Amino acid sequence: MKKTLATAAGIVLIALSGSAFADEQLEIGQKIYERAFGRGCGTCHDIASNPQLPANIKAGTLTRASFEKILKEGKGGMPVAIAEIMKNKAVEKAGYGEDQAVDALFAYISSK
Numbered sequence: 001m002k003k004t005l006a007t008a009a010g011i012v013l014i015a016l017s018g019s020a021f022a023d024e025q026l027e028i029g030q031k032i033y034e035r036a037f038g039r040g041c042g043t044c045h046d047i048a049s050n051p052q053l054p055a056n057i058k059a060g061t062l063t064r065a066s067f068e069k070i071l072k073e074g075k076g077g078m079p080v081a082i083a084e085i086m087k088n089k090a091v092e093k094a095g096y097g098e099d100q101a102v103d104a105l106f107a108y109i110s111s112k
């Protein structure tokens with residue numbers, strides 16, 4: 001019985017830390033989205049004539065790999081963004097590397 005309780009408590013703890021991680025990731029993704037280039041990605045991307053990122057992710061036309069490539073290389077009117085992302089205060093504070101920061105931003109945009 002005691003063992004069962006301990007196991008149950010362990011499972012609850014693991015579940016809680018998993019969701020705390022997901023919350024932190026989305027929060028950091030949101031901060032990048034709102035603050036990159038001082039005005040956020042949305043100044044351009046929340047305008048209908050520019051690519052609609054959440055819709056493109058949902059449609060499967062914008063993958064995690066192409067997302068990362070565009071952030072690192074830019075494309076037409078899209079500026080190179082990786083340096084901006086890495087100097088975001090929330091990213092620095094969390095000690096995220098490039099992969100983690102791009103994951104967080106991708107997760108946030110996917111959740112929009």
Ligand code: HEC
Nearest residue numbers: 036037040041044050051056062067070075076077078081
């Ligand atoms: C100055 C305006 C501007 C800002 C700021 C901007 N973008 Fe863009 N972005 C564009 C434009 C314009 C395109 C379309 C480029 C093309 O296809 O020639 C684009 C394209 C993209 C694409 C490719 C979309 C697709 O489905 O092909 C991604 C991904 C993207 N931007 C992500 C971001 C993210 C993330 C940020 C914030 C870190 C950001 N952009 C900030 C203007 C901007």
